[in-house]
Amino acid sequence: MIKKFTYSILIFTLLSTITKGAENLKIKNDSIQRKWYVPQAAKIQHAGNIGFMSLGATYYLVDDWYQLSIMYGMATDHTEAKTLNTLALKNTFLIKKFHYNDFVLSPLAGLSINFGSTHNTYRKLPDYFPDKYYFQNKIHFAPFVGGMIYHPLPFKTIKGIDFYSEVATMDNYLLEAIRTDYVKFDDIWNISLGLTLYF
Amino acid sequence: MQQREFVKKLVLFGILTLICLLPACNIPFEYSPYDIIVEKEFQNLTAKNLTKLKAIEAGKSSFKIALISDTHTFYDEFQEAVEAINTRDDIDFVIHAGDLTLSALHKEFTWFNEIMGTLNKPFLTVIGNHDLLSNGKAIYEKSFGPNNYTFTFRGCKFVMFDNNIWENKNNDPDFEWFKTNLKNDGDYRFVIPVSHIPPWADQYNYGNEHVFNEMMAENNIQLSLHGHTHSFYHGKRYDQVDYLVIGDIADKAYAIITIEEDSYSIEQVSF
Numbered sequence: 471m472i473k474k475f476t477y478s479i480l481i482f483t484l485l486s487t488i489t490k491g492a493e494n495l496k497i498k499n500d501s502i503q504r505k506w507y508v509p510q511a512a513k514i515q516h517a518g519n520i521g522f523m524s525l526g527a528t529y530y531l532v533d534d535w536y537q538l539s540i541m542y543g544m545a546t547d548h549t550e551a552k553t554l555n556t557l558a559l560k561n562t563f564l565i566k567k568f569h570y571n572d573f574v575l576s577p578l579a580g581l582s583i584n585f586g587s588t589h590n591t592y593r594k595l596p597d598y599f600p601d602k603y604y605f606q607n608k609i610h611f612a613p614f615v616g617g618m619i620y621h622p623l624p625f626k627t628i629k630g631i632d633f634y635s636e637v638a639t640m641d642n643y644l645l646e647a648i649r650t651d652y653v654k655f656d657d658i659w660n661i662s663l664g665l666t667l668y669f
Numbered sequence: 670m671q672q673r674e675f676v677k678k679l680v681l682f683g684i685l686t687l688i689c690l691l692p693a694c695n696i697p698f699e700y701s702p703y704d705i706i707v708e709k710e711f712q713n714l715t716a717k718n719l720t721k722l723k724a725i726e727a728g729k730s731s732f733k734i735a736l737i738s739d740t741h742t743f744y745d746e747f748q749e750a751v752e753a754i755n756t757r758d759d760i761d762f763v764i765h766a767g768d769l770t771l772s773a774l775h776k777e778f779t780w781f782n783e784i785m786g787t788l789n790k791p792f793l794t795v796i797g798n799h800d801l802l803s804n805g806k807a808i809y810e811k812s813f814g815p816n817n818y819t820f821t822f823r824g825c826k827f828v829m830f831d832n833n834i835w836e837n838k839n840n841d842p843d844f845e846w847f848k849t850n851l852k853n854d855g856d857y858r859f860v861i862p863v864s865h866i867p868p869w870a871d872q873y874n875y876g877n878e879h880v881f882n883e884m885m886a887e888n889n890i891q892l893s894l895h896g897h898t899h900s901f902y903h904g905k906r907y908d909q910v911d912y913l914v915i916g917d918i919a920d921k922a923y924a925i926i927t928i929e930e931d932s933y934s935i936e937q938v939s940f
């Protein structure tokens with residue numbers, strides 16, 4: 471599953487690089503040479519199955535339209551589960567940018583790979599389980615669609631800000647909506663809100 | 670000036686987006702698939718159902734129970750089962766022998782409870798191994814109550830027992846509690862234990878299998894109810910105790926246990 475996903479992302483990335491190569495509508499002009507590990511942006515997000523509040527660093531993988539955000543969602547009393555931590559690799563694709571005055575609006579879509587950690591979540595089962603007794607329940611694939619509004623800022627360190635909202639679901643729920651009549655597609659979605667600060 | 674103009678525009682766009690998105694979608698915020706969320710109507714269901722059971726207890730000594738198990742995410746078949754049981758006036762209550770969910774995520778518990786909410790009879794549950802995954806134990810306790818409990822109905826005692834091992838961090842079930850509560854301490858016609866895993870199934874090693882059966886023999890238990898194996902079994906596997914294991918709901922069958930004054934009978938019903 472993970473292999474398939476990695477191949478899909480690679481193929482998608484290659485194809486997109488070819489088709490999008492000519493496009494030069496960057497959200498911001500980044501002429502500074504930065505070290506590979508310095509993120510281009512930082513995110514703060516509410517909800518979206520990665521914690522009550524999550525923080526993350528965003529890297530542009532292909533130009534600025536394919537972004538990878540590494541998010542950490544914090545444990546929260548809202549869930550009554552004190553040990554609930556989530557790490558998410560959030561792949562966001564800006565589908566098409568629309569410019570309006572100084573604003574840039576873009577619909578977006580993507581896939582988040584969420585690593586959840588709480589009680590009885592397993593990537594590899596403890597030895598006392600027979601092999602393949604359960605399918606792993608630590609990693610979830612969460613597709614999402616949404617939109618964002620970006621505006622540049624007149625500061626040296628923070629050069630722009632965007633507000634985004636996403637509607638997402640998760641592999642388990644999507645599967646049930648496909649597999650059963652009982653679970654309707656309306657039942658499986660959740661919404662999140664976030665801010666991105668661009669450096 | 671430039672900043673003020675920017676803030677004005679941003680607030681305007683933010684409000685516009687919120688106004689357009691949220692009411693149009695009516696989509697909830699969710700913080701994790703492992704959230705311990707149980708809607709108020711689905712909380713304390715064991716206590717609520719025991720109250721319902723008390724209300725119908727008087728007047729007769731015989732009764733019928735429908736036994737279902739391992740509904741997991743077979744929601745369509747589960748709905749059909751509830752509809753089929755609803756058409757029968759002779760069933761007094763329903764026992765679910767565990768594995769209410771597949772991954773114990775809060776939405777799965779909600780879907781289970783929504784379907785069970787359409788049942789026109791009281792129901793009682795035991796927790797299954799799948800229900801203990803992730804935060805399932807906490808969700809189960811909030812939705813139903815304690816994992817181990819007993820209740821009585823028309824002169825019979827039911828001992829509802831969490832006998833899962835591996836998902837309880839490979840710890841043995843609370844056999845002390847089980848042993849204490851298997852005792853016929855009220856001159857009951859039958860003491861009937863209900864637990865998810867039959868003692869010969871995967872999670873039981875020889876020692877635990879032996880302990881379980883010893884307790885059954887010591888307390889002169891005649892009938893024990895289970896799920897877990899996903900296939901129907903009814904028989905005296907160890908010569909003494911009558912074991913009834915109901916298959917998963919995808920088998921499209923439930924069992925009827927009829928308790929008479931001094932005897933009981935078992936019937937498998939397809940729907």
